[in-house]
Amino acid sequence: MGLELYLDLLSQPCRAVYIFAKKNGIPFELRAVELLKGQHLSDAFAQVNPLKKVPALKDGDFTLTESVAILLYLTRKYEVPDHWYPQDLQARARVDEYLAWQHTTLRRNCLRALWHKVMLPVFLGEPVSPQMLAATLAELDETLQLLEDQFLQNKAFLAGPHISLADLVAVTELMHPVGAGCQIFEGRPKLAAWQQRVVAAVGEELFREAHEVILKARDSPPADPIIKQKLMPGVLAMIR
Amino acid sequence: MGAAEPGVGTGWEVGALILVPLLPLPCPVTWGEPRCPSRPQFPLPEKTERKAFRSLGVPGLSSLGSHSLRPSLPLSGHHHSKEYIEINPVRKLPSLKDGKFILSESVAILFYLCRKYSAPSHWYPPDLHTRARVDEFMAWQHTAIQLPMNKILWIKLLIPMITGEEVPAEKTEQMLEEVKKSLQLFEEKFLQDRMFITGDQISLADLVALVEMMQPMASNHNVFLNSAKLADWRMRVELSIGSGLFWEAHERLVKLAEWDCSTLDPMVARPWVWGTERSGRDPEANIP
Numbered sequence: 234m235g236l237e238l239y240l241d242l243l244s245q246p247c248r249a250v251y252i253f254a255k256k257n258g259i260p261f262e263l264r265a266v267e268l269l270k271g272q273h274l275s276d277a278f279a280q281v282n283p284l285k286k287v288p289a290l291k292d293g294d295f296t297l298t299e300s301v302a303i304l305l306y307l308t309r310k311y312e313v314p315d316h317w318y319p320q321d322l323q324a325r326a327r328v329d330e331y332l333a334w335q336h337t338t339l340r341r342n343c344l345r346a347l348w349h350k351v352m353l354p355v356f357l358g359e360p361v362s363p364q365m366l367a368a369t370l371a372e373l374d375e376t377l378q379l380l381e382d383q384f385l386q387n388k389a390f391l392a393g394p395h396i397s398l399a400d401l402v403a404v405t406e407l408m409h410p411v412g413a414g415c416q417i418f419e420g421r422p423k424l425a426a427w428q429q430r431v432v433a434a435v436g437e438e439l440f441r442e443a444h445e446v447i448l449k450a451r452d453s454p455p456a457d458p459i460i461k462q463k464l465m466p467g468v469l470a471m472i473r
Numbered sequence: 474m475g476a477a478e479p480g481v482g483t484g485w486e487v488g489a490l491i492l493v494p495l496l497p498l499p500c501p502v503t504w505g506e507p508r509c510p511s512r513p514q515f516p517l518p519e520k521t522e523r524k525a526f527r528s529l530g531v532p533g534l535s536s537l538g539s540h541s542l543r544p545s546l547p548l549s550g551h552h553h554s555k556e557y558i559e560i561n562p563v564r565k566l567p568s569l570k571d572g573k574f575i576l577s578e579s580v581a582i583l584f585y586l587c588r589k590y591s592a593p594s595h596w597y598p599p600d601l602h603t604r605a606r607v608d609e610f611m612a613w614q615h616t617a618i619q620l621p622m623n624k625i626l627w628i629k630l631l632i633p634m635i636t637g638e639e640v641p642a643e644k645t646e647q648m649l650e651e652v653k654k655s656l657q658l659f660e661e662k663f664l665q666d667r668m669f670i671t672g673d674q675i676s677l678a679d680l681v682a683l684v685e686m687m688q689p690m691a692s693n694h695n696v697f698l699n700s701a702k703l704a705d706w707r708m709r710v711e712l713s714i715g716s717g718l719f720w721e722a723h724e725r726l727v728k729l730a731e732w733d734c735s736t737l738d739p740m741v742a743r744p745w746v747w748g749t750e751r752s753g754r755d756p757e758a759n760i761p
Contacts, residue, residue: 283661283662297609298609302608302612306601322588326574326585329581330581333579334577336615337616470651
């Protein structure tokens with residue numbers, strides 16, 4: 234059995250891993266894990282990842298979780314072009330810096346934006362107060378400003394002149410609020426230009442393919458009560 | 474490493490390699506050593522970085538002495554001053570400045586130091602799978618360990634100290650449950666039956682894990698009490714680092730309860746203490 238990637242493209246980190254593997258021609262078996270059906274909570278999947286999360290990687294007997302770790306593993310094992318994770322000490326540190334920062338900031342706020350705006354009310358039938366939603370979107374706004382001011386600044390890409398893992402992780406996160414209908418690039422020409430550069434570097438077709446699912450998030454049919462009950466605790470913990 | 478260069482602003486001393494103490498707070502704060510006689514010098518814990526440097530054998534640092542490490546006053550609001558922002562636009566702790574290169578995020582700093590100073594390989598093993606395990610932990614810990622450990626500190630010590638009120642028992646219970654689950658996962662997935670996370674030797678993962686689990690000690694909460702396995706691992710990590718260095722790094726943390734919180738800048742406490750106001754969250758709602 235070769236490399237297996239357990240993914241659901243609804244999830245931001247899964248999209249980054251998917252794009253990276255495809256872009257670099259890394260051969261893998263896609264193992265679909267449907268989050269909205271609760272498949273990540275199954276005993277079968279727990280054998281792959283006891284943390285019950287996607288993405289997960291299985292390479293023979295070796296299993297790995299955490300998208301950042303998976304991306305770094307693929308980078309090293311398949312000797313991808315240097316720009317993804319540069320050898321240069323300082324350039325690499327910039328990528329590491331972004332990948333560390335984003336967990337509790339952009340990742341968190343993009344997730345909350347999607348769930349508060351769309352998934353909780355539409356899919357789970359749980360209304361979210363306008364104040365709550367406004368606060369979440371305000372936090373996202375602050376984070377987007379930080380992304381521009383602290384990381385992007387006047388560079389072409391987040392860590393320097395070339396696309397890196399940092400850009401891939403960031404751009405896939407941003408598609409979460411986009412999928413929720415948030416106009417995050419409005420009034421942010423710098424960020425919009427960066428996003429276009431990243432999409433061009435990745436390839437428009439691959440980018441579109443990876444984001445088909447998230448762009449249909451608003452059309453999710455309501456969950457049946459059993460599924461809803463199963464998913465709620467995990468969702469609440471995830472968006473806390 | 475180069476000579477010291479003057480910094481901007483009044484009375485700043487900037488060494489060639491400036492490191493900042495690891496703060497017990499995840500909030501963005503500043504660093505530096507202002508010569509402001511009117512402000513008390515609040516001592517801060519210096520943990521991961523100082524330990525990392527000594528353990529990694531970073532050359533020349535011990536000879537730079539106290540100039541290499543800048544204790545800072547993150548709780549007193551100096552991070553709003555222009556001088557701070559010019560020296561460190563990121564306004565974060567810990568921060569590293571190597572010539573003109575400024576780096577934040579402790580994980581990134583640790584990797585940088587390992588590479589630049591060719592630290593012994595056990596810190597970040599070159600084997601593909603072993604290194605992946607360290608990466609996996611370093612990614613997971615941001616939300617699974619660091620955040621909950623800081624929550625304990627805020628809920629048990631800092632919020633009561635600042636507001637004069639205890640946090641509702643329900644919130645505390647919920648938070649402690651979260652911590653329990655995280656520590657269980659840590660033992661089951663990352664530690665298992667090994668001496669250290671990667672096997673027989675200490676790595677960056679153990680270092681980061683331990684300093685974060687030590688945070689609640691400042692609020693008299695010892696997460697190692699409930700698990701012999703965790704307590705044993707803790708001791709192994711301490712001995713591996715060297716007890717002297719370990720406790721030197723934690724000296725200030727364990728004295729946090731003695732801090733005069735009247736110097737606290739509200740901006741720092743805001744997300745923790747006044748979270749409900751700012752976010753407009755209805756505390757009664759079942760959506761957190």
